[in-house]
Amino acid sequence: MRIDVVSIFPDYLAPLDLSLIGKARQDGLLDLHVHDLRSFTTDRHRTVDDTPYGGGAGMVMKPEPWAQALSAVVEARPEGARKPVLIVPSPAGERFTQALAYELAEEEHLTFACGRYEGIDERVFEWAQEHFEVRPVSLGDYVLNGGEVAVLAMVEAVGRLLPGVVGNPESLVEESHSDGLLEYPVYTKPSQWRGREVPAVLLSGNHGKIAQWRRHEQYRRTAERRPDLLEGFDAGNLPRADRSELHVLGYDIVAGRLVRRPIG
Ligand code: 6GU
Secondary structure (H helix, E strand, C coil): CEEEEEECCHHHHHHHHCHHHHHHHHCCCCEEEEEEHHHHCCCCCCCCEECCCCCCCCCEECHHHHHHHHHHHHHCCCCCCCCCEEEEEEEEEEECCHHHHHHHHCCCEEEEECCCCCCECCHHHHHHCCCCEEEEEECCCCCCCCCHHHHHHHHHHHHCCCCCCCCCCHHHHCCCCCCCCCCCCCCCCCCEECCEECCHHHHCCCHHHHHHHHHHHHHHHHHHHCHHHHCCCECCCCCHHHHHHHHHCCEEEECCEEEECCCC
16 A cells, blocks of 8 residues: 655654554555655745635645645556545544544555644645545544644554554454454453452353453443444344343344433
8 A cells, every 4th residue: 555644744754664554664565655745835935834814813724835745646646546545634524433444444545634723725625636535534523733643543543454564463353443342351461460360251261151251341341431332333133142231231222223221
């Protein structure tokens, strides 16, 4: 996969040289290019922003440096590749989820446009639609100063799904959100530590019982921390034991979907 990132702080993306993603780049699994937006300016001061039409606080990123930078990316795109996706990190975008990470991992070419200040002149996105599939994407309902931290998160979430990046692909299956639930708690040696014991079932060697306990813990955790994930959960094919656990946690199955039982 090829990834291009355009930012006025290219150094912000230095962590992509490290760890799993850095290794994926070294191994040639991920072809990552970071571009300095200012290198696409033509004035002596390398200006990237100006005051907003209509007034208001802050500055807006000028369109021309962005058009120059994105045109350079289009020219460099892999031979014969389909229309690349342009991801615009923004608190006003669609939510970034594990499902979107899987979707983006199927692409040949992703481009990230990191805005700063109050954002990028809207006409850039209208123009960019001729060359890219434009997708504003948000990490969650809070505000960052710019898209760079969000790009670090998204490149890691997508990059680890590429074939060969994570050594043991099984570890992608049993993790939070891969099945719509939070992960079960995990333990390692010693079995007794500061007066605390590992749950006995995990030492029993009974793989059926262990699987059932882990499933129960996933439901319990998800109900406690993220009830929004259980509401509407597809429960059509759940085993009877799972259904009764969910019933105890306060959920019923109506037309194949989990619904929270009214209290009282
Ligand atoms: Cl993706 N970008 C910015 N700038 N702020 C955010 C965000 C993204 N997600 C949440 N807040």
